[in-house]
Amino acid sequence: MxxxxxxxxxxxxEQPDDDMIICRCEEVTKGEIRRAVHEGMYTIPxxxxxLRCGMGLCQGQTCAKLVKGIxxxxxxxxxxxxxxxxxxxxxxxxEMHILAKEEEDGTI
Amino acid sequence: xxxxxxxxxxxGIIGCATAYYLAKAGAKVTVLEASExxxxxxxxxxxxxxxxxxxxxxxxxxxxYGIKNLxxxxxxxxxxxxxxxxxxxxxxxxxxKHRQILQGLTDRAVAxxxxxxxxxxxxxxxxxPYLSDEVTVASWCPTDGHANPLTTTLGxxxxxxxxxxxxxxxxxxxxxxxxxxxxxxxTTPDGDxxxxxxxxxxxxxxxxxxxxxxIDLPMQKRLIEALVTExxxxxxxxxxxTAEADFYGHQTKHGSFVFGGSSGLEPFNTDDxxxxxxxxTAPCICRGIMKYFPDLxxxxxxxxxxxxxxPSADGVPILGTVEENPGLILACGFTGHGxxxxxxxxxxxxxxxxxxxxxxxxxPLHYSRFHAKI
Numbered sequence: 001m002x003x004x005x006x007x008x009x010x011x012x013x014e015q016p017d018d019d020m021i022i023c024r025c026e027e028v029t030k031g032e033i034r035r036a037v038h039e040g041m042y043t044i045p046x047x048x049x050x051l052r053c054g055m056g057l058c059q060g061q062t063c064a065k066l067v068k069g070i071x072x073x074x075x076x077x078x079x080x081x082x083x084x085x086x087x088x089x090x091x092x093x094x095e096m097h098i099l100a101k102e103e104e105d106g107t108i
Numbered sequence: 109x110x111x112x113x114x115x116x117x118x119x120g121i122i123g124c125a126t127a128y129y130l131a132k133a134g135a136k137v138t139v140l141e142a143s144e145x146x147x148x149x150x151x152x153x154x155x156x157x158x159x160x161x162x163x164x165x166x167x168x169x170x171x172x173y174g175i176k177n178l179x180x181x182x183x184x185x186x187x188x189x190x191x192x193x194x195x196x197x198x199x200x201x202x203x204x205k206h207r208q209i210l211q212g213l214t215d216r217a218v219a220x221x222x223x224x225x226x227x228x229x230x231x232x233x234x235x236x237p238y239l240s241d242e243v244t245v246a247s248w249c250p251t252d253g254h255a256n257p258l259t260t261t262l263g264x265x266x267x268x269x270x271x272x273x274x275x276x277x278x279x280x281x282x283x284x285x286x287x288x289x290x291x292x293x294x295t296t297p298d299g300d301x302x303x304x305x306x307x308x309x310x311x312x313x314x315x316x317x318x319x320x321x322x323i324d325l326p327m328q329k330r331l332i333e334a335l336v337t338e339x340x341x342x343x344x345x346x347x348x349x350t351a352e353a354d355f356y357g358h359q360t361k362h363g364s365f366v367f368g369g370s371s372g373l374e375p376f377n378t379d380d381x382x383x384x385x386x387x388x389t390a391p392c393i394c395r396g397i398m399k400y401f402p403d404l405x406x407x408x409x410x411x412x413x414x415x416x417x418x419p420s421a422d423g424v425p426i427l428g429t430v431e432e433n434p435g436l437i438l439a440c441g442f443t444g445h446g447x448x449x450x451x452x453x454x455x456x457x458x459x460x461x462x463x464x465x466x467x468x469x470x471x472p473l474h475y476s477r478f479h480a481k482i
Contacts, residue, residue: 003144003276003277003278003279004274004275004276005146005269005274005275005276005277006269006274006275039266040146040265040266040269040270040275041262041266042277043144043145043277045144045145045148045152046145046146046147046262049147049152049258049259049261049262050258050259050262052362055411056410057338057410059410059411083144086413088385088411088412088413089385089387089390089411089412090390090409090410090412093338093408093409093410094408094409095405095406095407095408095409096337096394096397096398096404096405096406096407096408096409097394097398097405097406099390099391099394099409100391100394100395100398101391102387102388102391
């Protein structure tokens with residue numbers, strides 16, 4: 001069953017480039033992502049919530065595809081089978097005092 | 109068909125924590141989660157409060173038990189950084205009406221033995237110098253705190269899974285099965301799952317499932333929102349709330365601030381079946397925050413999200429056995445403050461299921477408490 005979290009995905013084996021930083025905003029490495037999959041984080045939202053990759057200033061715009069590829073390879077599935085993490089507003093980081101002005105002229 | 113000792117419906121923090129403590133006690137447990145992701149509801153969408161103050165006296169003994177016995181060593185227990193901080197909770201007020209709300213909450217908590225007291229604006233700013241002069245009163249509970257809901261929820265999942273708990277995601281439960289007056293398991297699109305005990309911990313989705321075995325749980329589904337800033341230099345470690353519930357939240361270990369709040373228009377938002385943010389809400393939360401913390405006006409918002417809470421008719425959880433349905437255990441209706449209490453709920457429900465006894469009396473949270481007003 002595809003969503004059986006006890007299914008065998010084989011053992012975790014170290015790789016020479018595990019120290020490579022994949023999420024630059026939050027400095028998450030390839031090895032950390034691969035290890036998290038073996039700890040049971042089988043979906044992109046779970047990886048994101050567990051390790052913070054894709055939660056930094058760029059909100060995953062740089063690393064989302066790389067993370068997906070690494071997780072898919074570890075699970076031995078096609079990247080197309082993995083649902084991406086939800087994109088969230090705002091599109092770009094915005095100062096609180098600017099975002100707060102949405103109602104400046106008194107109307108919605 | 110799969111057979112376990114206990115089936116848990118719902119893979120949020122309540123379900124994961126219950127499964128973890130059950131597995132630790134030697135039970136064979138299966139967790140069925142409707143979403144593709146573990147902890148995809150309120151467990152991943154809340155403000156991270158691990159709070160006693162502001163709670164109803166009926167649920168206070170349970171959360172006090174968890175803060176005394178479970179939270180202090182939870183990171184070691186689960187082998188994740190739960191980022192637990194026990195640096196107190198300030199519930200802030202600006203006027204006489206707020207003072208009255210805070211005084212009422214404080215009096216009721218003191219009566220149950222909680223160390224919480226009223227303080228004035230100057231004392232508030234000694235604890236947190238970043239608060240504006242508009243704050244004139246607060247309740248202060250030094251043993252409250254906050255933690256990271258994401259790592260805590262997934263930590264329970266990871267540790268339960270390592271103990272042999274069988275988790276299946278994208279596995280929505282259609283119905284609870286009852287044969288000759290006794291609960292025997294559940295049905296899903298993939299077939300039947302059998303167990304002597306079924307724990308219903310599915311948030312609002314618990315309601316139709318309980319209704320299928322004749323129990324109507326008076327709950328609603330309500331949307332609320334949260335936002336997070338970019339990382340800021342370290343400012344303070346307290347958990348914060350307000351008398352008016354304008355916003356609540358804390359500064360995380362990462363440095364970002366997580367604040368939850370609402371626009372007040374949530375019941376009338378467009379509802380497409382998913383918890384989506386409204387363009388009105390985050391600006392409204394920002395305006396609320398800036399009145400209390402003028403220094404945060406330049407902090408950048410990087411992300412906003414929405415989630416559903418499952419308010420019960422009287423604002424406290426529905427927990428425990430169901431006499432009409434032997435084998436059914438309810439764990440829902442947490443009303444938006446289920447995170448901080450979750451370790452205690454999991455621990456006590458596991459004891460209830462494996463020994464028939466609990467350390468904390470769950471009777472005040474029993475579903476049979478709901479009656480018409482006359």
